[in-house]
Amino acid sequence: MSTDVFEPLAGLEGVGSAARAARDAVDVLLRDRGLRKVGSDVTAEALLRGAHASAALAGSPATLEEVRRGAADGLATGAVRITGELMRLAPQIDTAPVQVWTRLHQLAAADLGPEDQLGHLRTSREPVPDDIPGLPPAPGADEMWERLSALAQNLTRPTTAPGLVVAAIVHAELAVLRPFPTANGLVARAAERCLLVARGIDPVAVTVPEIGHYELAGTYPSGLGDYAAQGLTGVRDWLLRTCEVVALGAERSPLAHVG
Template sequence: MSADVFEPLAGLEGVGSAARAARDAVDVLLRDRGLRKVGSDMTAEALLLGAHASAALAGSTATLDDVRRGAGDGLSSGAVRMTGELMALAPRVDTAPVQVWTRLHQLAAADLGPEQELGHLRTTQEPVPDDIPGLLPAPPADEMWERLSALAQNLTRPTKAPGLVVAAIVHAELAVLRPFPTANGLVARAAERCLLVARGIDPVAVTVPEAGHWELAATYGSGLDDYAARGLTGVRDWLLRSCEVVSLGAERSPLGTRA
C-alpha cells in the first residue's frame, strides 16, 4: 500500500489542534447562517473578494471596484477568470490534479504571457518571473517535474490528513516549484481554494482564504521560503500559518455580514 505522505505532516506539533480550530471557524459560519441558505450570489461574492485579494498579493494595483467593473489589470482579470471555473474544477482536483492546475494557468495567465505558454509546464532551467516577491530561486525543471508528479500522485491516494493540511501543502508546493512560466502565485492560491472546496472544508466557497493570505502578506514569501528550506520546522510553520489564514477567511466571508 502506498504511504500516506500527508498524515505525518498533520501530526507535526500544534498542527492538528490548529486545523481543528480553523475547521470549527468555518463550520460555525456555515452553521450559524444555514448551509441551505447559501445562494450562488454569496459564493460569487466570496470568490470575487478572493480574486481581488489574490491579485493584490501578486502585485495588482486594481481596486475592488475596478475588479467588480471588469476594469482591472492582467493579474486581477486572470484571478477573476479562475473564479468563474473554480467550482467546476474543484471536483476534479483529486482525480486529475495536473489538468486542473494547467487549466488554472490558462485562465490566470491569458493576459500575462505568450499564448503558446498557457497551460504548459516549464521545461527550461531559465529563471522564472515571480509574482511572489522574495522567494528563493525556483528549482530546476527536472526537479520540478519530479516533485510535481509525486504531488499529483499523492493527491489521488487516500489520506487521513485534514483537507486543510492537504490544501496548504499543495499551495506551498506549487508556489515553491513554480511549474509555469508566469502566474504561479495566482495558480497556487486557486489550487488551495479548489481543495478546500473538494475536501469539504468550505464546500460552498463562501470563505475568503485569499484575504487571509493578503492580510498576512508580510509573512507570505518568508513562510514559503521557510517551507522550502527549513525542513519539517518550516513545513509546520507554514501549516500553522495556513490554519490562521482559513480562520481569517471565515471572518472575511460576505456570508458573515448578512443579517
C-alpha cells in the same frame, strides 16, 4: 502499499489542534447562517473578493471596485477568470490534479503572456520564473517535474490528514516550484481554494482565504521560504499559518455579514 505522505505532516506539533480550530471557525459560519441561505450570489461574491486579494498579493494595484467593474489589470482579470470555473474544477483536483493546475494557469495567465505559454509547464530550455517576490530561486525543471509528479500522485491517494493540511501543502509546493512561466501565485492560491472545496472544508466556497493570505502578507514570502528551506519546522510553521488564514477567511466571508 501506497504511502500517506500528508498524515505525518498533520501530526507535527500544534497542527492538529490548529486545523480543528480553523475547521470549527468555518463550520460555525456555515451552521449559524444555515447552508440553505448560501445562494450562488454569496459564493460569487466570496470568490470575487478572493480573486481581488489574490491578485493584490501578486502585485495588482486594482481596487475591489475596479475588479468588480471589470476595469482591472491582467493579474486581477486572470484571478477573476478563475472564479468562473473554480467550482467546476474543484471536484476534479483529487483525480486529475495536473489537468486542473494547467487549466488554472490558462485562466490566470490569458492576459499575461503568449497563447502558447498558457497551461505550459516549463522545461529546462526555458528561464526559471521569478514571479513571486521574496522567494528563493525556483528549482530547475527536472526537480520541478519530479516533485510536481509526486505531488499529483499523492493527491490521488487516500489520506487521513485534514483537507486543510493537504490544501496548504499543495499551495506551498506550487508556489515554491513555480511550474509555469507566469501567474504561479494565482495558480497556487486557486489550487488551495479548490481543495478546500473538494475536501469539504468549505464546500460552498463562501470563506475568503485569499484575504487571510493578503492580510498576513508580511509573512507570506518568508513562510514559503521557510517551507522550502527549514525542513519540517518550516512545513509546520506554514501549516500553522494556513490554519490562521482559513480562520481569518471565515471571518471575512460575505456570509458573515448577510442580514
